[in-house]
Amino acid sequence: xxxxxxxxxxxxxxxxxxxxxxxxxxxDGILLGILFALIAYGMALQWGVMNIINIAQGELVIMGGYxxxxxxxxxxxxxxxIIVSPIIMFFVGWGxxxxxxxxxxxxxxxxxxLATFGISILTQQLMNFIFGSDxxxxxxxxxTTMLFDGMVTLPNAKIFAAIVSxxxxxxxxxxxxxxxxxxxxxxTAQNARAAKILGVDTEKVYAATFGINAALCGVAGSxxxxxxxxxxxxxxxxxxxxxxxxxxxxxxxxxxxALSGMGLGVFEEFADYILGTEFRIGSVFMxxxxxxxxxxxxxxxxxxxLK
Amino acid sequence: MKIKNFIITFVSAxxxxxSTSTISLAKVVGDKIILGAAVSLTGKYSTNGExxxxxxxxxxxxxxxxxxxxxxxxxxxxxxIYYDDESNSGRAAQLAExxxxxxxxxxxxxxxxxxxxxxxxxxxxxxxxxxxxxxxASRSLFTKGYKYLFAVLSAANQYLEVAIDLAVEKNxxxxxxxxxxxxxxxxxxxxxxxxVDAAKRTGSKIxxxxxxxxxxxxxxxxxxxxxxxxxxxxxxxxxxxxxxxAIRQIAEMKVDVKMLAMTHCDASKLAKQHGxxxxxxxxxxxxxxxxxxxxxxxxxxMKYDKEFKAQYGYNPPYQAAESSAALLVWKDAFERANSxxxxxxxxxxAKTDMQTFYGNIKFSPAGQNIAKPMVLxxxxxxxxxxxxxxxxxxxxxxxxxVHPIPKWSDR
Numbered sequence: 237x238x239x240x241x242x243x244x245x246x247x248x249x250x251x252x253x254x255x256x257x258x259x260x261x262x263x264d265g266i267l268l269g270i271l272f273a274l275i276a277y278g279m280a281l282q283w284g285v286m287n288i289i290n291i292a293q294g295e296l297v298i299m300g301g302y303x304x305x306x307x308x309x310x311x312x313x314x315x316x317x318i319i320v321s322p323i324i325m326f327f328v329g330w331g332x333x334x335x336x337x338x339x340x341x342x343x344x345x346x347x348x349x350l351a352t353f354g355i356s357i358l359t360q361q362l363m364n365f366i367f368g369s370d371x372x373x374x375x376x377x378x379x380t381t382m383l384f385d386g387m388v389t390l391p392n393a394k395i396f397a398a399i400v401s402x403x404x405x406x407x408x409x410x411x412x413x414x415x416x417x418x419x420x421x422x423x424t425a426q427n428a429r430a431a432k433i434l435g436v437d438t439e440k441v442y443a444a445t446f447g448i449n450a451a452l453c454g455v456a457g458s459x460x461x462x463x464x465x466x467x468x469x470x471x472x473x474x475x476x477x478x479x480x481x482x483x484x485x486x487x488x489x490x491x492x493x494a495l496s497g498m499g500l501g502v503f504e505e506f507a508d509y510i511l512g513t514e515f516r517i518g519s520v521f522m523x524x525x526x527x528x529x530x531x532x533x534x535x536x537x538x539x540x541x542l543k
Numbered sequence: 544m545k546i547k548n549f550i551i552t553f554v555s556a557x558x559x560x561x562s563t564s565t566i567s568l569a570k571v572v573g574d575k576i577i578l579g580a581a582v583s584l585t586g587k588y589s590t591n592g593e594x595x596x597x598x599x600x601x602x603x604x605x606x607x608x609x610x611x612x613x614x615x616x617x618x619x620x621x622x623x624i625y626y627d628d629e630s631n632s633g634r635a636a637q638l639a640e641x642x643x644x645x646x647x648x649x650x651x652x653x654x655x656x657x658x659x660x661x662x663x664x665x666x667x668x669x670x671x672x673x674x675x676x677x678x679x680a681s682r683s684l685f686t687k688g689y690k691y692l693f694a695v696l697s698a699a700n701q702y703l704e705v706a707i708d709l710a711v712e713k714n715x716x717x718x719x720x721x722x723x724x725x726x727x728x729x730x731x732x733x734x735x736x737x738x739v740d741a742a743k744r745t746g747s748k749i750x751x752x753x754x755x756x757x758x759x760x761x762x763x764x765x766x767x768x769x770x771x772x773x774x775x776x777x778x779x780x781x782x783x784x785x786x787x788x789a790i791r792q793i794a795e796m797k798v799d800v801k802m803l804a805m806t807h808c809d810a811s812k813l814a815k816q817h818g819x820x821x822x823x824x825x826x827x828x829x830x831x832x833x834x835x836x837x838x839x840x841x842x843x844x845m846k847y848d849k850e851f852k853a854q855y856g857y858n859p860p861y862q863a864a865e866s867s868a869a870l871l872v873w874k875d876a877f878e879r880a881n882s883x884x885x886x887x888x889x890x891x892x893a894k895t896d897m898q899t900f901y902g903n904i905k906f907s908p909a910g911q912n913i914a915k916p917m918v919l920x921x922x923x924x925x926x927x928x929x930x931x932x933x934x935x936x937x938x939x940x941x942x943x944x945v946h947p948i949p950k951w952s953d954r
Contacts, residue, residue: 254771264763361585369590371783373791373816380795387770391795464760465787469587473758508764514727514754516764 250509256387261505267394269501271459273494274401275474276481277408278452284487285425285445286341288348292332292356293478294471296450299359300325300457301466302367305374308461314374317458318400322451329450333443341442356471363468376462397459404455408448409490421445425488480524570649571883575622576612578873579648581638581663586630588655591810591862595655595678597855598866599623605840606870612877619877621870628654632662639666648672649885652869655862657681657699657730664692673889675872677865680829682733685909692910693892695868695901697917699730700737702827703778705917706804707741709825709935710776713802713946722751722774722800724765724789726781734780734806750774755781762788766798776802783811794820794951801947804919809860814922814929822924823948830861830901831918831933833941840871841900868901921945 250257279293290296303324304317336355340348378392412418423431424441432438456474460466481500485492500520507519570577580599583592600623606612607620624646628635635654642648643666651667653660653676660679664687667674673691680699684692710719721742725731732754742749750772753765762785769777777800779789786807793803794817808814808826832844841847847867851859872895877883880891896905896914903914919935921944932942 250768250771257767257771260767261764264761264767268761364586364589369587371787371811373787375817380797382797386797389770389796391792393795465784465791467587467784470758470760470784473760476758505764509768512753513724513759513765514756517756517758 256384257509258506259384260388261509262502263388263390264394265502265505266498267390267398267501268504269498270398270401270494271394271456271463272474272477272481272501273497274405274452274459275456276478276485276493276497277405277490278449278456279478280482280485280487280490280493281421281452282445282449283482285421286337286442287345288337288341288352289345289479290449291349291352291475292359292471293449293453294474294476295356295359295363296325296329296453296471297457297460297474298466298468298471299328299363300450300454301461302363302457303454304458304461305367305372305466308374313376314458314462315376315378315396317374317461318455321454321458323454325454325457326447326451329447329453330443332450333446337446338439338442356475360468360471367468369468371465371467373465374461378462391463393462397463400455400459404452405490405494408452417441417444480520484524484527570647570885571619572622574611574617574619576619576650576877576883577646577648578621578623578650578652579639579642579646580623580652581626581628581635581642581654581659583630583655583659584625584627586628588630588659591678591860592628592630592655594860594862595866596625597851598677598859598863599652599870601851601854601863602840602867602870605867606874609840612874614877614883615881621873623652624648628659630656630659632658635659636662636666639663643667643670643672649883650873650888651675652866652873653677653679653694657684657733660684661729664689667691671885671889673885673892675869675892677869678862680733681729682736683729685907685911689910691889693872693895693906694910695872695904695912695915696829696865697915698911699733700740701917702734702737702806703780703804704737704741705919705935706778706802706825706827707738707745707747707776709919709944710802710804710946711745711747713944714775718746718748719775720772721747721749721776721778722769722772723749723778724751724753724755724762724781724785725779726755726785727757728782731780731782731785731806738778755785760784760788762792763796766792766796769800770796770798774800776800776804778804780806783807786811786813787816790817790821790824797951799948799950803948808920808922808931810862814924814931818927818929819924819954821922822929822954823945824922825934825944826920826922826931827917828861828920828931829915829917830864831920831931832859832864833933834902834918834939836898836900836902838871838897838899841867843900847900864901868899868904871899871901872897872904 300321303321304314308314340351376393381390420436420441424438428438481497484496504520508516582595603621611618611620626638628638651672651674655678657679660676668689668691675693677695680696682698682700725735751768786805804825806827813821832848834844837843875897876888876891880887904912905914907913916936918933920931920933922929923932933940934944
């Protein structure tokens with residue numbers, strides 16, 4: 237076994253010897269980050285509006301992925317999953333709200349975490365029951381884009397995923413600004429009681445918000461079906477990652493979500509090259525700890541100043 | 544009303560007590576030898592748990608219908624008590640206790656996966672209950688000095704050693720450059736130890752040694768490193784997810800290596816899910832139907848494959864085949880021991896030396912099967928139909944290895 241230091245030294249050399257790898261790492265990280273940002277965007281939305289941390293976020297993503305996979309199995313191109321999956325998932329989200337979430341929405345955070353944790357276990361077992369515990373993939377056959385004489389390769393499926401994510405994110409921002417429901421959602425997020433007094437049906441707003449979140453997960457899931465792999469039990473990393481992105485960006489900061497998604501993606505890729513693959517996910521968590529500590533530090537200084 | 548309820552409860556409690564106490568003598572009931580098994584019928588191992596169970600049942604039916612087991616002049620039949628361990632190692636250990644203490648089982652069959660076997664082995668060992676297992680390949684099972692554990696399959700560190708030897712042979716006996724990507728779990732790391740040993744033995748150089756976190760489903764960075772360093776062999780092991788991710792991204796990134804060696808091609812249905820993109824991948828397997836081992840119960844691999852499919856509706860993966868082999872080992876041991884005493888049967892198990900359709904079986908003192916080499920097959924496609932063809936060991940091989948793998952630009 238080569239010593240750890242030797243390993244780092246070698247990797248160090250590699251990325252400096254072949255600077256083209258930096259381009260590859262940055263692009264991979266950005267494409268990965270945009271996709272994660274889409275999931276985080278949904279989480280930020282329903283967290284902000286309903287004050288619920290949805291542990292089942294990853295499972296909703298995987299469920300959306302299985303819808304695309306199911307289409308692939310019956311002979312439809314899985315790319316169309318980005319249209320079908322959000323429609324189905326919107327109603328799944330709506331149904332989940334009416335069944336479970338509406339009973340925990342005004343309670344404290346701990347209850348909602350428990351409830352969504354329950355939903356996540358139930359969904360995992362349900363997907364296992366329906367689709368089996370095999371790891372599956374859907375083929376898009378989109379091919380590859382080669383840059384710099386084949387030195388940098390970008391799978392078109394990932395580019396497609398990034399573009400679709402951006403389109404959906406922009407579409408949603410516009411919808412939130414312009415439509416009646418969007419205004420109602422924003423009003424409820426600001427002050428649910430005041431919104432209710434002014435005639436907003438907050439119950440409906442909550443259901444729609446949870447539905448929209450699930451629909452975004454559906455889009456992301458069908459993109460994951462063609463870029464990565466699906467398995468009933470791989471939802472949790474997506475939950476954790478989107479949670480992290482939202483924590484780094486802060487609530488109600490949508491451009492921040494996109495930036496922190498991409499930033500964490502690029503950071504993760506570079507950590508892989510420089511520290512080694514085994515530290516890839518660990519280093520992202522380390523970064524999170526640093527950011528949180530730094531935030532507290534800044535916040536406490538501000539408080540002192542206010543005093 | 545209350546008295547009536549009380550009586551009903553009382554009577555049913557007594558009935559329950561009686562029924563459990565009769566079962567607790569149940570190592571042999573009438574003419575049946577009872578074996579116990581906890582397998583994963585739900586949870587993340589449920590697919591392979593099902594294969595394991597079907598493999599066991601298929602062999603039990605076959606042995607029973609061909610005259611059963613003859614011990615002390617009397618003919619017995621096999622029967623298995625199953626519990627669902629929910630793919631959870633804590634649950635598996637509990638169920639092993641229950642099988643032994645409550646159901647009185649004296650002879651155990653293994654669960655699916657190394658992790659669950661590791662959870663059960665201490666329990667069977669403590670109670671001195673012999674266990675023949677067919678689905679736990681982890682090296683650490685054989686380094687703890689277990690006396691009652693017997694594994695019919697090859698250990699994890701043997702999986703890809705053959706591939707490294709083959710690559711060196713193809714390189715004219717000269718050392719090669721190896722790139723490795725292994726998931727950070729017990730099984731894959733065992734496979735890694737085998738590859739590292741083989742590299743040392745052949746004087747080969749390991750240029751990339753990536754350990755993939757379990758949550759990771761993206762190997763792009765590892766593959767970019769491979770592209771930049773151009774090794775002779777790329778070795779990947781990370782269960783089904785690792786195999787499917789690797790093939791998807793190797794094809795997308797057009798990574799050219801002379802040899803690509805992997806595990807879990809069978810379990811992940813690589814050839815079916817990725818089609819032509821998976822062509823030329825070299826895969827380690829415990830068993831393949833085209834191998835020419837023989838026994839009198841199943842004939843050979845081809846016959847086993849056909850008859851299993853007729854009964855269960857799908858082609859048996861090696862998980863099913865090795866599970867069936869475990870029952871053949873039990874039968875053989877009972878008859879040689881000529882006794883139902885668990886310690887005598889254990890000693891007979893230790894002396895096993897036989898051939899089954901699955902391969903030769905002979906146990907080392909640690910309970911590891913040392914008589915069966917791993918097989919390597921290569922995915923080959925004709926048109927859009929892809930198939931696994933055995934290429935090593937050359938003695939059993941049905942096809943020639945394609946080496947080096949053609950470049951993506953020529954495919």
